[in-house]
Amino acid sequence: MEMFECNSSGILKIINILKDIINIIKIAVPVILIILCMLELTKMVVGDVDNQAGNKKKIFSKVLAACVVFLVPTLVNMLINYLSGTDIKSTNCWKNANKEYIAKLEAEEKKLKEEILFAENTEREKTYEQRKQESLEIRKKIKASSSISTGAVGEIGGIPLNQRMNKLFPAGVPSTIAQMQPYLTTIKVNTIDKNGNEKERSLTVHKYIADEVKAVFDELLALKFPINYLSGYTWRVMASNSNSRSHHSYGVAIDINASSNAATYTSGTYKPGIDPYAVTPEIVNIWKKHGFYWGGDWTGHYFDPMHFTYTNH
Numbered sequence: 001m002e003m004f005e006c007n008s009s010g011i012l013k014i015i016n017i018l019k020d021i022i023n024i025i026k027i028a029v030p031v032i033l034i035i036l037c038m039l040e041l042t043k044m045v046v047g048d049v050d051n052q053a054g055n056k057k058k059i060f061s062k063v064l065a066a067c068v069v070f071l072v073p074t075l076v077n078m079l080i081n082y083l084s085g086t087d088i089k090s091t092n093c094w095k096n097a098n099k100e101y102i103a104k105l106e107a108e109e110k111k112l113k114e115e116i117l118f119a120e121n122t123e124r125e126k127t128y129e130q131r132k133q134e135s136l137e138i139r140k141k142i143k144a145s146s147s148i149s150t151g152a153v154g155e156i157g158g159i160p161l162n163q164r165m166n167k168l169f170p171a172g173v174p175s176t177i178a179q180m181q182p183y184l185t186t187i188k189v190n191t192i193d194k195n196g197n198e199k200e201r202s203l204t205v206h207k208y209i210a211d212e213v214k215a216v217f218d219e220l221l222a223l224k225f226p227i228n229y230l231s232g233y234t235w236r237v238m239a240s241n242s243n244s245r246s247h248h249s250y251g252v253a254i255d256i257n258a259s260s261n262a263a264t265y266t267s268g269t270y271k272p273g274i275d276p277y278a279v280t281p282e283i284v285n286i287w288k289k290h291g292f293y294w295g296g297d298w299t300g301h302y303f304d305p306m307h308f309t310y311t312n313h
Contacts, residue, residue, distance in 0.1 A: 009105045016098060026073045030066035037062045156212050156310065157291025164311050168208055168252065177235045184233055184251050185210050189217035191227040194276045204233040206251035209310050212290050213254065219286050226276050231255040239265060247313040254308050261306035263295070270305050279305055 037059050159167050174180040186204045193199070198221075205213050213232075220227070233251040238244045247253045255261075260277035262268025272278040284294050287308045295307030 009102050009109055012102050012105065016102065022073050026070055029069045033062045033066035033069070037066075156209055157289075159291075161312055168206055168250065168311075174250070180233075180235065180249065180251070183207055187214055189214060189230075190221050191217065191230070192221060192224055193228060194226040196224070201227075201230055203230055203254070204251065205254070206233075206310075209252060209291075216286055216290050216292075220283065223282070223286075225283055227256060228260075228277055229256065229258050231258070239263070247309055247311050250311070252310040253313070255306045256308065258306050261296075263304035263306065264301055 041059065165173060169183070174183070183206050184204055185207045186202050187210050189201050189203055191199055191201055203213065231248065232254050234246070234248045236246050236249060238246045248255075256279065257277040258266070259268040260275045261270055261279055269275065270278055272280045279296070284296065287294060292308045292310055293312040295302070295304030295309065298304060
């Protein structure tokens with residue numbers, strides 16, 4: 001059965017280090033043994049004649065050991081070099097474990113990495129161009145469609161809930177920020193604080209509900225309902241469920257006075273009638289009259305009194 005064929009510079013570097021260690025041992029050990037043999041010969045010349053037989057045995061054993069240490073790695077290396085010329089490709093690991101071949105392999109690996117990186121970048125650019133083209137196509141559909149113009153005040157509430165997303169996005173629900181942009185507009189609304197100070201605020205919403213939202217804020221101002229916080233369009237996931245996209249992303253949800261109309265999953269309070277910034281039934285009814293749903297009607301974990309939404313999300 002065929003074993004693996006080395007094709008990694010890292011593996012070959014390890015084998016090359018092993019070969020260097022073996023070569024050092026192959027030379028160093030016999031040299032040491034030869035030196036010891038010379039010492040034994042010296043003892044034989046100047047030593048006791050009776051011990052010469054024992055000294056000869058020691059010299060012979062050391063010479064034999066030196067030959068074995070030198071010859072075994074040499075013979076193994078010769079055998080591997082011979083087998084490298086056969087179909088046993090795994091022996092190439094030993095043969096190719098040299099600086100020249102490793103340098104060549106590293107150069108090939110570097111080139112391969114550059115080719116892979118180039119291919120990945122090309123694919124990424126291709127994907128980007130595809131997304132860009134998709135966005136352009138959607139923009140063309142949006143531009144050609146007359147059904148996404150600003151809805152007339154009093155009109156949007158008459159659209160059944162299950163038809164509202166289709167009315168808002170006749171070309172399909174956007175999946176990216178770029179696809180969402182043509183549907184958005186930024187309006188100016190006048191608000192007051194609890195001290196009666198008036199302030200003009202900017203609010204980004206879906207074009208279709210823009211006039212209706214302005215009408216709502218005109219009524220809130222007439223009632224002198226104070227506002228210290230507003231949030232409309234924001235491309236994000238739901239605060240209560242990170243697996244779902246918030247309908248703030250579609251410009252159809254507005255949050256008012258977050259800290260005074262806290263959801264069950266946020267910090268803050270909700271004390272209508274006590275906190276002037278807390279929405280009251282009168283405020284809620286204004287929104288509902290204009291076709292919006294109130295997050296305060298949701299129960300349990302999803303109770304969210306700051307939240308007014310055209311799509312009930």
